[in-house]
Amino acid sequence: MSKELSYSDVSEHTSKKDLYMVIHDKIYDASSFVDEHPGGEEVMLDVAGQDATEAFEDVGHSDEAREILNGLLIGTLQRKDGDPKPNVGGGSLASSAPKPGAVQSQGMGMTLYAVLLVGGALAFFAYQYLNAKA
Numbered sequence: 001m002s003k004e005l006s007y008s009d010v011s012e013h014t015s016k017k018d019l020y021m022v023i024h025d026k027i028y029d030a031s032s033f034v035d036e037h038p039g040g041e042e043v044m045l046d047v048a049g050q051d052a053t054e055a056f057e058d059v060g061h062s063d064e065a066r067e068i069l070n071g072l073l074i075g076t077l078q079r080k081d082g083d084p085k086p087n088v089g090g091g092s093l094a095s096s097a098p099k100p101g102a103v104q105s106q107g108m109g110m111t112l113y114a115v116l117l118v119g120g121a122l123a124f125f126a127y128q129y130l131n132a133k134a
């Protein structure tokens with residue numbers, strides 16, 4: 001029962017009893033879960049009918065939360081030119097926020113670790129080498 005909906009379709013479902021949200025370009029019907037949400041209904045209603053990708057990811061939801069999310073999936077977002085920019089939470093300047101679905105910083109994090117590791121190893125061996133010479 002997967003359907004393709006446009007952003008404007010989604011934006012019509014903003015009430016507690018009829019609450020859609022977009023996360024990573026997938027559409028979720030959170031109506032049945034609002035009352036049970038450990039983070040409260042307020043935050044869910046804040047992103048009702050909008051792109052909640054950043055709000056959802058910022059919290060660092062658990063795998064369990066992601067499983068619940070999977071169960072609420074109803075379709076895929078069909079982006080059209082001229083769609084309103086997704087409001088990525090906070091209600092602040094959406095244009096300055098990173099694009100939802102953009103490559104997450106995870107890749108960068110790994111690179112950073114690699115650089116630190118290799119740099120650390122080099123420093124260690126240089127230290128050993130210089131010590132041995134002295």
Ligand code: HEM
Nearest residue numbers: 030038039043044047052055056059061062064065068069
């Ligand atoms: C349908 C979408 C969502 C689902 C299924 C969901 C599910 C959950 C679950 C299961 C937890 C418990 C902790 C965990 O397992 O990570 C949680 C906590 C939380 N959620 Fe969500 N969530 C959703 C959307 C959101 C959104 C859009 C926000 C907006 C900021 C949000 C904010 C929070 C916060 C702040 C907590 C922490 C509550 C606490 O520990 O006191 N959630 N959520």
